[in-house]
Amino acid sequence: MSVQTYTPREFHRQAHDALGNPQIRANFRKAMDGLMSKRRDVFSDWDLDALRELGANIRQRALARLPELLEQLEANCQANGIRVHWAQDGDEACRIIRELCEARDAKSVIKGKSMVSEEMHLNTHLEGAGIEALESDLGEYLVQLNEQTPSHIIMPAIHLNTDEISEIMHDKTGTERTRDVDYMTAAARAQLRERFMAADVGISGVNFAVAETGTLCLVENEGNGRMTTTVPPVHIAVTGIEKVVEHLRDVPPLYALLTRSATGQHVTTYFNMISGPRKPDEHDGPEEVHLVLVDNGRSSIYQDDELLDTLRCIRCGACMNHCPVYTRVGGHTYGTTYPGPIGKILMPHMMGLAETRDLPSASSLCGACGEVCPVKIPIPDLLVRLRKESVGEGRGNVPGAGVKRHRSEVLAWKGFQWLATHPGVWRSAMAIAGKLRGWMPTRLGGWTDYRSTPKPAKTSLHALVKRHRREEGSS
């Protein structure tokens, strides 16, 4: 299998390639159809509106108190024996984590799933320092074996089917070629158990960080998260600053929304709540626990009342599962850590609109993402906002604002505006266009790639109606 790198700059080319790949389209179509129906079923006996309202409200409350809650989280974590570190960007977070590893002379790191660590390219950074970082979530492990990045934030290997996975495992780990999923799962279990025992450091993400008690909550099915946070002598948790919630009682509603929205499960196998390192009388668990709080653009999003809603996200992936664009082009096409609708409203802040110029417009604004979002993020409105920012018609507070502004486009719209508000000139222009219709060019850039050339009518509708009325009057 060839290893390809993706970039948001090449979105259109990548989308074109993905649309022409029947394997990719079949894998995503099948998976997303299943996820949509499972989500619908699992919420059937809930007052979903009330639950989403509560979810949005809890996240909004946390954001309203964000600076105080971060300080409270830090104080309570420290009181529990968890050391807290702050990073303004991904590079600083990578450096902090590398130094923590080096302080323990660590050579081998085992990782639980963490999208923030993907966002800051932690594995590459650690490998550059001679520290091996191995993913332990089965999907992440497969993607890493295949030298790829995740194509979905919850199901990282969703772009691969059973045969492809069998081939990857055979190539990289020497297992038999098979369609037996239990055999492949057991093989990965055996391979990774050795690595859990040998790892010097475990690195995980965080789903919710509770300010009130200094507790880090992790949601998972496999048990690799519990292994990562319990077996190695050091546990480093890394998370975005927006993941904090105020109270412990805020956690059950968000957890209820997360698992049901993500995979249609009532609950995951494990909900792991960590409030400190091993105590002197305890017999297992890490000796050290660290929490790395990463900003990486989040405090910029935080400045603006409308953009703020982006930070309510609990990373369930429901928006991508329900997105007609994501389902057809797959996760890699976006070329960003977070794909799909949430990626389209988040990545422009992290990478700038110059890099991500095609993302906010890669949407039909059908509204499905906003309808299913468990914390009611108005994703379509935010897409429109980012489109405005990219052509310089917004508030100018997104990096790269105005990058898509072209003088010719601005002039064209200004001209149209003038024409359309001057009826006399408009009618003459339409009459002339009708006369010149034979001169219409046959190729009009992107428009004619998939469509026939539009041709002005010989007589405008306006003129036709006028004539019709005249004839009616005379008869």
Next chain:
Amino acid sequence: MSSRARILQRLRDRTDGALVPPESDFSVMTGRGWGVQERLERFERLISSVHAEVIHTRQASWTETLAEVLTAKAVRRLALGHEHPVPAEARAALHEHEVDLVDANRDIEAWQREQFETVDAGLTSTGGAIAETGSLWLWPTPDEPRLTSLVPPLHIAVLDAETIEDTFFDVVEAHEWSQGMPTNALLISGPSKTADIEQTLAYGVHGPRELVVLIRHREEST
């Protein structure tokens, strides 16, 4: 200025001004109003749907049921604590049984490979359970450490029927978890599983392959 100070300052000097925190209405999370029998049925239905095995037994004779499970599952080495009544009673009852009883309350460094490679099952008590989602809740202790419910391929959890509550929210509130959390608190809902290979469900990926829940009933309630 430190990164911490810079981040906090940026958040405090917010361009669009201070935000007003909204009040929250949690009523959708509580007040299910289920009876004892309904809670029990829901718990059993949900945890069974994710592959856990539920076995009903009585307070007075639960260790006999445990012995039967160990025999049926061909468990040769069982890890468990000493002090909690669950492992204490199990130890007292099993000393005639052929199973080897492995001390779980030892520093893991002394027996990591032994635990990973030679222990067939781990026995633990539970704090209670949640009917709505079919979940057990556990607060591991020095006597019953964290890995006992994770590393061995079979986890046997002992649950008292009357400790099943309606929702996770109810548990957090009723037991005042916010007043003091242990090093590690866990919800466990079934054996370890994955659907990462083309959404095909497979059990026993990193944690236990099997979860057996022994539900103990008081004499009068059965």
